[in-house]
Amino acid sequence: MPTVTCFGAAREVTGSCHLLEAAGVGRFLLDCGMHQGGDAVERVQDETFAFDPASLDAVILSHAHLDHSGLLPRLLHEGFTGPLLCTEATAELLVIMLKDAAGLYLRDLERANLRNRRRGRGEIAPRYTMEDVDAVIRSCQGYAYHQSVALADGASLVFHDAGHILGSAIIEIRCVEAGEPRTLVYSGDLGKTDSVLMRRPATLQHADLVMMESTYGDREHRTEIDTLAEFRGILHDTWARGGNVMIPAFAVGRTQEILFHLGCLYHAGELDDWQVFLDSPMAIAVTETYNNWLRLLDDTDRKALEAADRASLETFLPTLRLTPDTEQSMAINRIKSGAIIIAGSGMCTGGRIRHHIKQRIWDERNTLIFAGFQARGTLGRLLVDGIRKIRLFQDEFVVKAQIETLGGLSAHAGQSELVAWLSAFEGRPATVLVHGEASAQIALAERLQTELGIEAGIPERGEVITF
Template sequence: MSTLTFQGAVGEVTGSRYLLEVDGDGRQHALLLECGLHQGGAEADRANARPLGALAKRLEAVVLSHGHLDHSGLLPKLVREGYRGPIHCTRDTAELLEIMLQDAAFVMAKDIEFENKWRKRADKPLVEPLYTIDDVADTLALCVPHGYGQPVNLPGDVTLVFRDAGHILGSAIVELMVPSGGRQRHLVFSGDLGNPSSVLMKDPETLHEADLVLMESTYGDRDHRPLEETLEEFAQVLDEAQAAGGNVLIPAFAVGRTQEILYHLSVLYHEGRLKQQVVFLDSPMAIRVTELYDRLRNSLNRDDLKVLNVAAQGDPSQYLPILRLTRSVEESMAINRIHGGAIVIAGAGMCNGGRILHHFRYNLAKPSTRVVIVGFQAAGTLGRALVDGAERVKVLGEELPVKAKVHTIGGFSAHAGQSELIGWAGAFRNRPLVYLVHGEPEAQRVLQRALADAGIDAEIPDFQDCIPL
């Protein structure tokens, strides 16, 4: 009998990982679905530090739904500790991984260097990063890219097919046909399902056949506001910031959210509604990803691209003429000499590192500043503290008063809302059992009740639960 063990993204939205042990061709095979980084404070750091060597040596294949670090960010650690098999992903995900994992290793090296300075002064043992840029290179060499809809043979007579999840570039719903107990079992993992209202991405594919479904539940407790209302709210915040004489700070997820925000700013600019004088994209990784999105535009929604082409008369350089790309540290530091009239999009999306922290240091204590939160903020992150209304926060070792106005605009989310999740799950025939993953406990409980009202059975697994297929 084949089994599935829940090793991550259980009761949380990060650290996605599921172990599939397959009773195929007369012997046991171990496959891993996802290998994500935990995000959100000391507990997440401890989870990331757990050894993976024993797992790495058992595995014959890894399957990845998409490139976000909470799904892929521990792959180089897995490789560092002994994994040498293939990493199956979509073609666009393979290209994104190069940017994402290299940046993660670079940031990690900088953080460790900073931490070891005070450890040395305090005569404490030095620490090592989870992985290095060399481990990233070894990881990328193992990636095996595939197109959507293309059947792939895995060890143990397992068949893999990727379907478009509509979340970010290359994101996939994972279909696995798994032999178990003398017959084939159909396992479907939603990955991160896209928000149909989002621009640039195509809508998530709807599937109809499954025996078992793993479904994300990030926004299981709510629906997003309609896009039209969201855009009006966004425009109003920008107007208020300009009238108050302050800057707008947007903590940006480098993949997906940044490109969508730039799209909407472009539309506002060409409608004559954007009053700010300059927009800074202050994230080397987000810049590289934005350039990749432009190069792989054939993967994007053509109707949305048509809107930009019309607005800019077909010239990509004119999509947003007031956009400035700040790659160097010196260019980033210079932004903080601007006291008003600027929009600053900077990483990291959950405010747990990156250049956004430096902009907080100069702007968070000003009542004229507007902070616009456009993505999910995990428990334990600085972004979550701001969303929850913290009056004081610690930034780069310094405690700051939060005088800026913080706006959460959930309609920009790249995740499906509750209604979309129920609709997607409800499309399966024969009522497969649904397991809710990648969500915080309250959101999962609310979604479980809503699914039950729709006649869909759903369970909420615990960490290390093992279920037969």
């Protein structure tokens, strides 16, 4: 019987990594993600693989977010030589994501080693190099949605649109073992049904085992209409206080959604006179990639861009300024009020947003808006949970800025949407919940039992599932 072993995102949200094994078919890794939170160097150095990377036949990637792809360079560094299978758009995004992450990691490692040398300590050897990133990119094989990909004798793979970010996919794998057909469906990260820019997640009908994400398994999201109204209100209130707005945004997905919302407010005459800054070289590059793949986006929202006679997300918002250079980023600090600053990283674990927080978190006129999930152990989670003092760059800052959360801008399906997606399957397929904190998974499992009669498992790290 085929088995899946959960090596990451098991009773936690980040670090997706699952090993599929089937006799006569092969060993396939579903995602190879990095855990989020804490020091970047420590995260990479402390990660370990509980399997031999050289023994894998292929890696199958659901999408480009680092909690699903961030350890791919280390996987190759430790011996993996097979192909990386993903969608075409994901392959393009990986070039940006992995090069940026590697640059940050290697710079942080260099600083850490400088400190170690000054203290007479040994240096830390890198777990991977930029050459490993290049090797990952060369190993990528991109496919279109719905295209059947042969894996081995009697086994095939199909990517379906997950509606989460550009190129995100639900992974469907069919194989035959001992004459018996088996189908695994791995949801990856499922998007909301009413998200802007993204299409609705595809629904499937048959599976012997469904591995479903559960990030928001214990809660619902506001509708896009209500969220946009809330967003508009926050902006107006901050404008009236003479403040600035900081938005820690994930470079892939959330940034582009926020730009679209701001563009809609601008064309409706409801954006006041805000100056908008996209202060993230990676997010700027990713937004250009979105422009290259507009045909994959939601038809209605694409038509809105066309109706405004704008061919890209950047030109849809005429007040937007791109600040790729460090000097341009630092110049934003001179603006006393009226600036909307969109910067990475989305959980405030690194990037330019930490410098903007340093400059403005202590001023009650300002607002910090979170528009996505904040994992445990991250600065973003601490701020959302109400911490009143933080430490940044070896200094302490009091938190006086308004802290707001726009749950409706999440790129993940809420509880009811997860239940509805699973209900489309025929019968009651075996189901396990991954990519979620235990409390969310327990709440979702209880509802699945009550409404669908499905007894969902909640695997621990290292647990083996047979199907």
